[in-house]
Amino acid sequence: MSEKKCPLNREQLEELTKEYPTPFHLYDEAAIRANARALKAAFAWNPGFKEYFAVKATPNPYIMKILKSEGFGSDCSSYPEMLLSESIGVTGEDVIFTSNDTPAYEYAKAKELGAIINLDDISHIEYLEKEIGLPELICCRYNPGALKGGNAIIGHPEEAKYGFTREQLFDGYRMLRDKGVKRFGLHTMVASNELDAKYFIETAHLLFDLVKELSAELGIEFEFVNLGGGIGIPYKPEDKPVDLTVVGEGIRELYEKAGFTSLDVRLECGRMVTGPFGWLVGRVLHKKNTYKQFVGLDACMVDLMRPAMYGAYHHITVPGKEGAAHDVVCDVTGSLCENNDKFAIDRALPEMEIGDLVVIHDTGAHGHSMGFNYNAKLRSAELLLREDGSVLQIRRPETVEDYFATLDFQGLKSFNT
Ligand SMILES: Cc1ncc(COP(=O)(O)O)c(C=O)c1O
Numbered sequence: 138m139s140e141k142k143c144p145l146n147r148e149q150l151e152e153l154t155k156e157y158p159t160p161f162h163l164y165d166e167a168a169i170r171a172n173a174r175a176l177k178a179a180f181a182w183n184p185g186f187k188e189y190f191a192v193k194a195t196p197n198p199y200i201m202k203i204l205k206s207e208g209f210g211s212d213c214s215s216y217p218e219m220l221l222s223e224s225i226g227v228t229g230e231d232v233i234f235t236s237n238d239t240p241a242y243e244y245a246k247a248k249e250l251g252a253i254i255n256l257d258d259i260s261h262i263e264y265l266e267k268e269i270g271l272p273e274l275i276c277c278r279y280n281p282g283a284l285k286g287g288n289a290i291i292g293h294p295e296e297a298k299y300g301f302t303r304e305q306l307f308d309g310y311r312m313l314r315d316k317g318v319k320r321f322g323l324h325t326m327v328a329s330n331e332l333d334a335k336y337f338i339e340t341a342h343l344l345f346d347l348v349k350e351l352s353a354e355l356g357i358e359f360e361f362v363n364l365g366g367g368i369g370i371p372y373k374p375e376d377k378p379v380d381l382t383v384v385g386e387g388i389r390e391l392y393e394k395a396g397f398t399s400l401d402v403r404l405e406c407g408r409m410v411t412g413p414f415g416w417l418v419g420r421v422l423h424k425k426n427t428y429k430q431f432v433g434l435d436a437c438m439v440d441l442m443r444p445a446m447y448g449a450y451h452h453i454t455v456p457g458k459e460g461a462a463h464d465v466v467c468d469v470t471g472s473l474c475e476n477n478d479k480f481a482i483d484r485a486l487p488e489m490e491i492g493d494l495v496v497i498h499d500t501g502a503h504g505h506s507m508g509f510n511y512n513a514k515l516r517s518a519e520l521l522l523r524e525d526g527s528v529l530q531i532r533r534p535e536t537v538e539d540y541f542a543t544l545d546f547q548g549l550k551s552f553n554t
Pocket of ligand 1 (some may be wrong): 150191192194212235326329365366367368406407408409486503
């Protein structure tokens with residue numbers, strides 16, 4: 138069982154909080170870079186391999202710029218995510234626009250950027266053609282339905298709102314071919330937080346077979362398959378990380394067996410790229426004993442909603458008390474008027490005192506980015522631990538002014554009731 142560590146110890150965190158009060162998310166640049174290199178190494182056998190970082194996981198341009206320097210592109214799902222990508226100079230086919238229920242202005246932005254458009258539905262072919270015209274290169278998202286099992290986060294593929302059915306793919310690519318589209322990619326995204334390496338190898342198998350069938354039937358050539366994201370991370374200390382070499386080598390074997398030579402393998406992972414390298418740091422604000430014991434933090438569900446949304450496990454440590462007996466069973470809560478605002482339920486932790494620092498692990502992806510403002514709570518800062526040990530604030534905390542920015546208090550004066 139691996140011990141979960143934060144790169145800064147209690148003294149270092151206490152020092153940091155003099156400048157940046159809790160709560161904040163802290164990211165580790167060196168660890169993000171090392172992991173990015175391990176992912177690339179696992180697919181080095183495929184010269185066209187590219188990871189398009191799923192911007193939704195951590196939509197911070199500083200993090201994205203680090204990933205750009207490691208050769209990653211962007212997987213964008215909305216207009217603002219495309220603007221973020223543009224802001225760091227990731228444009229053209231280094232961007233894949235994987236969206237659903239998409240408004241025309243978002244497709245227009247994708248076209249302006251020269252991004253690869255990944256269609257979610259067969260009806261979007263005509264929509265795209267009518268609204269902005271068809272690009273030369275297009276990708277379609279496959280939903281394999283019952284052919285592939287899902288999981289609690291992403292659901293079963295046949296229940297999921299995403300993608301084309303198998304039959305629709307044949308019709309869709311035929312339509313695209315007949316309308317003059319020349320270049321093609323195939324995409325799927327069927328897993329979320331999956332820890333079994335075999336799952337991704339099977340997904341590649343599914344897409345490789347489909348590429349062969351589509352090519353044979355329609356006489357079109359595919360430039361790439363995008364296996365989506367979904368590589369899981371070990372949220373629990375007893376979880377084992379996905380062995381990327383096993384995934385890469387398993388896919389290589391299938392690739393070679395299928396006789397591909399120029400097909401590029403692409404991924405659009407988010408969680409495994411930044412997830413384990415982020416920590417939400419807060420402090421104990423109150424302790425409460427009623428029918429059970431509660432430890433209330435200065436952070437809440439607006440800073441990390443995964444536990445409340447999915448019942449997801451996030452490991453918690455108390456800096457300076459790592460070695461202490463974990464003999465207090467408590468709920469670790471935030472301050473929202475929602476009883477599911479709990480980072481942990483019935484968790485055995487060391488005895489905590491008011492003012493203790495608390496570290497919630499694995500918040501580097503789908504953490505800050507899932508934040509919201511219910512109860513008029515303000516979202517926390519994001520800090521980056523640089524490779525030289527310095528710390529840079531890469532997003533300041535929200536202020537009351539940010540929260541009120543969309544309200545017109547001047548207009549309120551002449552609003553008669
Ligand atoms: C289309 C698409 N691609 C990629 C991702 C990234 O997934 P993960 O962060 O689990 O790798 C998601 C996550 O929601 C997604 O919906």
